[in-house]
Amino acid sequence: MEQASLGDVSTPGRVAADGEGISAAELGLAARNHGLPLEALRYEVTPPGLHYVLVHYDIPAADADDWRLDVGGRVRTPLSLDLAALAGLPAVTRRVTMECAGNGRARLSPRPVSQPWLVEAVGTADWTGVPLHLVLEAAGVAPDAVEAVFTGADHGVERGVEQDYRRSLPLPVAPDALLAYAMNGRPLPPQHGYPLRLVVPGWYGMAHVKWLREITLVDAPFTGFQQAVAYRVRQDPGEDGKPVTRIAPRALMIPPGFPDFMSRTRVVRPGPVRPAGRAWSGYGPVVRVEFSADGGGSWADAEVEPQGLHAWAWQGWQADWVAEPGRHVLAVRATDAAGHTQPLEQAWNLGGFRNNQVQVVDVLCCPA
Amino acid sequence: MEQASLGDVSTPGRVAADGEGISAAELGLAARNHGLPLEALRYEVTPPGLHYVLVHYDIPAADADDWRLDVGGRVRTPLSLDLAALAGLPAVTRRVTMECAGNGRARLSPRPVSQPWLVEAVGTADWTGVPLHLVLEAAGVAPDAVEAVFTGADHGVERGVEQDYRRSLPLPVAPDALLAYAMNGRPLPPQHGYPLRLVVPGWYGMAHVKWLREITLVDAPFTGFQQAVAYRVRQDPGEDGKPVTRIAPRALMIPPGFPDFMSRTRVVRPGPVRPAGRAWSGYGPVVRVEFSADGGGSWADAEVEPQGLHAWAWQGWQADWVAEPGRHVLAVRATDAAGHTQPLEQAWNLGGFRNNQVQVVDVLCCPA
Numbered sequence: 001m002e003q004a005s006l007g008d009v010s011t012p013g014r015v016a017a018d019g020e021g022i023s024a025a026e027l028g029l030a031a032r033n034h035g036l037p038l039e040a041l042r043y044e045v046t047p048p049g050l051h052y053v054l055v056h057y058d059i060p061a062a063d064a065d066d067w068r069l070d071v072g073g074r075v076r077t078p079l080s081l082d083l084a085a086l087a088g089l090p091a092v093t094r095r096v097t098m099e100c101a102g103n104g105r106a107r108l109s110p111r112p113v114s115q116p117w118l119v120e121a122v123g124t125a126d127w128t129g130v131p132l133h134l135v136l137e138a139a140g141v142a143p144d145a146v147e148a149v150f151t152g153a154d155h156g157v158e159r160g161v162e163q164d165y166r167r168s169l170p171l172p173v174a175p176d177a178l179l180a181y182a183m184n185g186r187p188l189p190p191q192h193g194y195p196l197r198l199v200v201p202g203w204y205g206m207a208h209v210k211w212l213r214e215i216t217l218v219d220a221p222f223t224g225f226q227q228a229v230a231y232r233v234r235q236d237p238g239e240d241g242k243p244v245t246r247i248a249p250r251a252l253m254i255p256p257g258f259p260d261f262m263s264r265t266r267v268v269r270p271g272p273v274r275p276a277g278r279a280w281s282g283y284g285p286v287v288r289v290e291f292s293a294d295g296g297g298s299w300a301d302a303e304v305e306p307q308g309l310h311a312w313a314w315q316g317w318q319a320d321w322v323a324e325p326g327r328h329v330l331a332v333r334a335t336d337a338a339g340h341t342q343p344l345e346q347a348w349n350l351g352g353f354r355n356n357q358v359q360v361v362d363v364l365c366c367p368a
Numbered sequence: 369m370e371q372a373s374l375g376d377v378s379t380p381g382r383v384a385a386d387g388e389g390i391s392a393a394e395l396g397l398a399a400r401n402h403g404l405p406l407e408a409l410r411y412e413v414t415p416p417g418l419h420y421v422l423v424h425y426d427i428p429a430a431d432a433d434d435w436r437l438d439v440g441g442r443v444r445t446p447l448s449l450d451l452a453a454l455a456g457l458p459a460v461t462r463r464v465t466m467e468c469a470g471n472g473r474a475r476l477s478p479r480p481v482s483q484p485w486l487v488e489a490v491g492t493a494d495w496t497g498v499p500l501h502l503v504l505e506a507a508g509v510a511p512d513a514v515e516a517v518f519t520g521a522d523h524g525v526e527r528g529v530e531q532d533y534r535r536s537l538p539l540p541v542a543p544d545a546l547l548a549y550a551m552n553g554r555p556l557p558p559q560h561g562y563p564l565r566l567v568v569p570g571w572y573g574m575a576h577v578k579w580l581r582e583i584t585l586v587d588a589p590f591t592g593f594q595q596a597v598a599y600r601v602r603q604d605p606g607e608d609g610k611p612v613t614r615i616a617p618r619a620l621m622i623p624p625g626f627p628d629f630m631s632r633t634r635v636v637r638p639g640p641v642r643p644a645g646r647a648w649s650g651y652g653p654v655v656r657v658e659f660s661a662d663g664g665g666s667w668a669d670a671e672v673e674p675q676g677l678h679a680w681a682w683q684g685w686q687a688d689w690v691a692e693p694g695r696h697v698l699a700v701r702a703t704d705a706a707g708h709t710q711p712l713e714q715a716w717n718l719g720g721f722r723n724n725q726v727q728v729v730d731v732l733c734c735p736a
Contacts, residue, residue, distance in 0.1 A: 004694050009633035009732045021389010024486075027474060028632050030395060031486050034402030037559070039426040049417030049557050050427075056629050058407040059418075106395060114630065118392075120399050158629040189417050191405070261424050261526040262482065264396050265377035326372050364377045 035120025051123030057156030076140025104355030129180035201312035247282030281336035291319035295329035403488025419491030425524025444508030472723030497548035536590035569680035615650030649704035659687035663697035
């Protein structure tokens, strides 16, 4: 028999053919991973089972008693910390809105074939853990170190490459980054990285390495798969592309009224409606949210909550609308303090990353 | 303008055309609802965020302080119970394996267009609450009552019919049915019915009405949408069909080795492998699990855990297999005490219910 190889079961990335429906493989990912049901935007802190989840390989079977975080590479003193040692260090809690870098991918045309998110790959949690810089300072970062590489316990094959999930951050690392061991005041759920994960406020989800077991300081930029091959914005497979980093601004709406089971079209009664939702950006506070009841033809400013204590969490917004019988297309768009605004038409890229096209919500208004 | 109506946004059920990929509407359901990532079969009790979830409409915004369960209709004494009153009644905890009646639907051909489950719509939890019969006895069931109708707070449109989610059970009700207010020792998560749900051990998920607010005893069989239109096994839309009730037997495997990200094909090393998983049936204990390493060509008995204390929970199983380089198709099938065995080929029905075709798992064995 011819020798079977990884290339037989793990094929290069591709875009769907014109008119090609979602494939069985994409559906397999959609059935495992899940988004935030949009009505759960009502919760300022997302209950864990409603927070979006994207797991590249399998959720590892982790034993907290045996867990160690090794810190090595270009450091003065390599460390090997168990969870008790981490729990003994000063802890902080940060409320962070996290979004998958591929959110919105399934609406692109042509569609990059991967996890087929529509718009719902987001969630907000209170993460508790040790500020990352404390551990790096304890290890003593060598003067020639330029990045920290984070390795998770999840192992698999991707586009023909067998790997542990691994990503880097430039030094000095984001001052708000955390080695988190609790979510909403309880140990991390298995799918969110139990017993230890990285949290990098303001960055897309791929940076928040779950099941974290190793930090390695390196003297040259990391070129592993998830850094140099995946999670790049490019038009063409031959390009280097630009790295995916911070979250582009987005506003989402709690769908008003009630839904049709299959189409998810919303039904409302005639009269005043108070559309509301949340908005966020990885580039700083959201300073403006606009609401449209005619699919983006005209816009009116919504009320936006000030950012308050939580620099990296979404902000609530509310608008006014009087529903009249008929069909309507609602839309909402956010602008952040850095001046980024959500686009009406999505610029395309090969991996389907960093989408933040304005959300539209189909509504039927009819009497009871 | 022509009057817009529910029929404009809520269309009859249909089956997909030959070769039609998963539609945007089906993907919308797959992104909201989610299955058990199959590696989570390793947990005897499923952590809540990994347990399958199917929500027909929206997760209601429930206030436990104001919640009331009203018991009325053909009873001697109508009751209106708040959660404190329910918590004051004798409580029991039951470990229950729950499966969606539409599990496996997306593998049918032609495919009924609805929530597109592959095989993963299952989970097991410890549910705590009041035995249903205690509350019915307190209300005093009238001699002419034949069914109890359960109404949830979730409201929506389905196939053109506006409705609260509502299902009935025949009287006397299943002696193991519970009015559950806790899951795995904590208040129900929002998506699992907070603050109160019905749990009907051995029945498919549609019977376990979430966000339960009303029980009505009736003197004629209930003919509401979810009883008489949906959740029927039929070949043709004109048929009455047979009601979906108890869970057909099924075994699932913890996928061995590690996965390819996109295809989910498993990779294992040459040598001994110990395939394992869980098996269950709503008709009683699983008495036999068979394992096949050649896609169902030949079968060998696996070891099955005895059912033990939990009459309605899945049972563990383990098999032996020595992997040799090449591609393999593993399969597993369960037989229950009532003599039902999983089929190799799935019989088709219009709604895609009660599927329990044997699971097959593609494996590539290659050296490290």
